[in-house]
Amino acid sequence: MATATDTQPADLDLIAVLDPEGKPLAGAELPAISDERLIELYRTMVLMRAIDQRLEGLQRMGRIGFFGSARGQEAAVVGSGAALQPEDWLYPALRENAIMLLRGFPLSRYFAHMFGNAHDVLKGRMQPMHFAGREVNQVSWSSCIANHLPQATGTAYAMKLKGEAKVAMGFVGDGGTSEPEFHAALNFAGVWKVPAVFICQNNQWAISVPSSKQTASETFAVKARAYGMPGVRVDGNDLLAVVREVSAAVERARAGGGPTFLELVTFRMGGHSSADDPSRYRDDQTVQSWARKCPLARLRTYLESEGKWDEQRQEALEAELREEINAAVKEAERADLPPPESLLEDVYADDPPLMDEQRQFLADELAFKQDRAR
Known part of the structure; x- marks a missing residue:
């Protein structure tokens, strides 16, 4: 998994395919992805942004309890999920749940989870944003951050023992790398060469703690060296780079090459959750600088420059997604509460x-x- 420049190790570099304006970098290798698939991934990113906007409105109206926005992190989420096969298993953290939609989970049941009613596949037993779905091989995360990573490692180890060509993918935030479960999961995975891919979404903040106060390492990706696995640091706002590098890690694991740890460098544009006010601990200048690196705008510019997208298609997509979301919310919200017997x-x-x-x-x-x- 070489960088575009090959000037320094992949765990210290910031690998990108597109520049911030959406233009391919000189010498950058594009991922092997069809136009149809690329448009599907862009559509899912736009859907993510639209879902966030709707959930914010529902929370402000008191119709759901709380939610955690992934605004600004769409490329990191969708690009990672694009690397998985249907038989692979996913262990998300707070902001990766759109991957289950990419894998075919019904949108109405997605919203039903936020309402906690009988249409929710979890029967209203989990707090909001703790999605799971057996039909898409997704296991719910725990708010005790990082303790789902040993579960991902254990799943991958079981796959290896059974001789199955499957992969387990586990997510963690920059703050979660300070937890003992992070060490336990990666240490075991490295020793036993399990088919796992670990992804750190470094969105710069663990609630109000900046990533600069989280580690003395030069990068998060470089931590992989201590566990005997490759570390790769990627521009998490560049969908093409994320798809290329995560896909390479997934296929390496599937082929028996062992685990990889990737750091996707991105930014949490909103608060940690709807209960958080980020203006109390970070300055607007930093937020605005990252807003100019919007992953949706970056990919859209690239698609338009390649003749694969235009304003008419954008307007049609946004109208289509509004209709889909409206219908999904209506179907989800009209369901009854789960019966006590459940x-x-x-x-x-x-x-x-x-x-x-x-x-x-x-x-x-x-x-x-x-x-x-x-």
């Missing part, structure tokens, strides 16, 4: 007698409350 579902594969006792206890409690309400 609390005791999905506990065991084969229920022991104790579960029958608990079901009867719950039924008696519900009947008692109904009687008192009359």
